[in-house]
Amino acid sequence: MKISEFQKQIEDIYFKKDSQRGIEGTFMWFAEEIGELTRAIRRDDDRENLEEEFADVLAWLVTLASMKGISLEDVAKKKYAQGCPYCNAVPCTCS
Numbered sequence: 001m002k003i004s005e006f007q008k009q010i011e012d013i014y015f016k017k018d019s020q021r022g023i024e025g026t027f028m029w030f031a032e033e034i035g036e037l038t039r040a041i042r043r044d045d046d047r048e049n050l051e052e053e054f055a056d057v058l059a060w061l062v063t064l065a066s067m068k069g070i071s072l073e074d075v076a077k078k079k080y081a082q083g084c085p086y087c088n089a090v091p092c093t094c095s
Contacts, residue, residue, distance in 0.1 A: 003073035007062040018063045026067060030060035 001009075018026045037053040045053075065072045079085050084092035 003062075003076060004071060006058070007066060007072055010059050010062045011066050014059075014063055015066060019067060023064070023067055026060070026063060030057070030064055033057045033060050 021029075033053070033056045037050075037057050040050050040053045062072055065075075082088045083090035084094060086092075087094045
């Protein structure tokens with residue numbers, strides 16, 4: 001699944017509800033999910049839980065982008081298509 005397809009899927013599922021909550025409330029949910037991912041990483045949780053937490057963080061991130069009218073696929077291509085945005089190398093050669 002492309003990033004744009006995932007972003008559209010999350011919009012179809014949650015955009016109305018998230019928009020009613022507002023950007024601030026939605027960002028708080030995003031921050032909470034980051035905290036859950038942080039705990040899972042620190043505990044070195046099982047792979048299944050780590051996958052779930054990564055997916056949740058990604059879903060909330062694309063929701064926030066959608067609420068601000070930003071295509072994550074477009075901005076990722078714009079910033080990283082040539083490699084590192086500072087040295088343009090792949091892999092990065094910045095010191």
